[in-house]
Amino acid sequence: LNGGLAVGAALGGLALHAGTRSAYLSVFALDAVAFLGCALILGRLPAVAPAAGPAGGGPGLAVLRDRPYALLALLNALMLLRMPLLSLALPLWIVERTAAPGWTVSALFVLNTGVVTLFQVRAARSVTDLATAARAVRWSGAVMCAACAVFALSGAVSGALSGGLPGSLPGSSPEFGRGAGAGAVGAAVAVLVLGAVLQVLAEMRHSAGAWQIGFALAPADRIGQYQGFYGTGVPVARTLGPLLVTTLLIGWGMPGWLLLGGVFLVAGAATGPAVRWAEAAR
Template sequence: MANTSPARPTALPDSVPAPDPAAGGAGRGHAPRTLLLAQLSNSVGDGVFYVTSALYFTGVAGLSAAQVGAGLAVAWAVGSAAGVPLGTLADRRGPRGTSVFLALVTAAAVASFLLIGSFPAFLAAATLYASAQSGLAAARQALLAGLVAPEARTAVLARLQAASNAGLAVGAALGGLALHAGTRDAYLAVFALDAGGFLLCALLLGRLPAPAPARASATGAADSATAVLRDRPYVVLALLNALMLLRMPVLSLALPLWIVQRTAAPGWTVSALFVLNTVAVTLFQVRAARPVTDLESAAGAVRGAGAVMFAACAVFAASALPGLGAGAAVAVLVLGSVLLVVAEMRHSAGSWQLGLGLAPADRVGQYQGFYGAGVPVARTLGPLVVTTLLIGGGPAGWLLLGAVFALTGVATGPAARRAARTRTRPDGPPAVSSAAARP
């Protein structure tokens, strides 16, 4: 039967070329495995850091909770802005060398945490850490784009995400041992482990083939360094993605506070839901990403994620219904958490395909630096927005937040198609599929 629906792009534009076979072809087949091992090595350290950092900075380094909160907020704000110039550096100097350099800088920043004894020193180390982390994420995306064929990138990114969650779980367990010991030496040991993870990451990334740096833009260095900021369709898409990333503090901050303050569920439910999320992503992220292969499937994944997030928020709101006992509250929270992790996996897959596939070939690092800024923005502003909305607004706040996710998911499709129409192939015409060109 003929397709009578309105013409629209159905595939991602060829804005990012296939990898150059001449650049280190011998090791290219093993690139996904090496990238996975690198991701695993530094995510173990990240898990340690997330679990122990707050108590280390306050209990060992002698900082106040207010100083730690303010310092990390400033650090991640600077880090989010650093992603674009550091991504541009990856485009110009090559993504492998830049990735190795930024992994080493991150290791040095983590090691410097062992020596801090004042707020200015903490602020400097935290800012270096956040900036290097943001730049490393952008450079590694550019490295992946240079080594992995376009049709395989979303699947590889799904495996990296699964490895990341597994590493975070291992790191969190090691961090838990340090918390149980509660000694200065235990904290120093796990921070040293974190730094070692990034050193191993740098070593692994250095073994990969080196894609050639992007060709210089005809518009000039100064102009190309800020090109992403003038690409309005892509900017809109990145902003929508940042709104969807408000799901991050829902699990890490809003739910723990909600469970303790508003429901009859026991406190251990917080840990159980975190484990549920981590295990689900580790086991099912690759499967969830398989249907996402082009622009339409990616936009559909994000749209579906928004709808499922609305359902999850409605279920979480219901967990505080009057008369709901502890067992029933736990059951409702588990249902909401299942919906939350389904939405997370679908959004991740769609987001990767859109953000990487719509980046111009000569500015993958810069565009990924800007697109990836949604993560530090969500870490910086998300806790304030989510806690104010949910803890202050109660069930109505959950429904409002869910509506934001649903509307954002719906808006992503038109924004992505508009961005695709503005992409250009090397010879100039708009990058639309042959199906879209038919009347």
């Protein structure tokens, strides 16, 4: 998954750098061919009959009455706000509020997906039980808070070095950053790369901890029900997250970044007590 995202982001970056109609159409055409190829490959897979097995015990919505687990699912959804942050809010921030060139969006996406592809397994090795999982999520929340502060700084640095409006302030012009000098561009890119490194480190640790928590606390006879509920954090973050993060970051600027960082910090810190509550209730 992340390997494909990295390749796609790299190709998109080339199209953005070229900035021509033919480049954009070529990328879309290549994407269509890739989808067609995947469909042909998947269509050749044999159909498999579902395996017979005993039905899970307990009421169908038992997970909703498991308050500690429901709280952990909510905290996980808050931590997953990093998803629209990378794919939507940060690109808008880069284009509207910093002196960084447009191709920086693709470069940061390639950085993120490439690091996850190469190092996710290694980053998860230390997560072996609920205690280490809770520590991993707490660490992730703190690092995501730091990443948000660094991303906010990218707008202020761009404004200070280019002599324009500080990109961190609400109301900055969409034209901000265009025609900025090499110093402002280089500084903005460097700060954004630092923020992206912090974000991907936090992402890998959160993923490792969240998987351990979601599986370890699910009853053996209702794993599907519990995992389905815990996994709703992804669609919630992808559905409601874009509105939330764009309002905070593009509408509020630096205060929005700091508030979002605080959300990550609190959600990560609250995971440990919630895990202990869930363990005690088992």
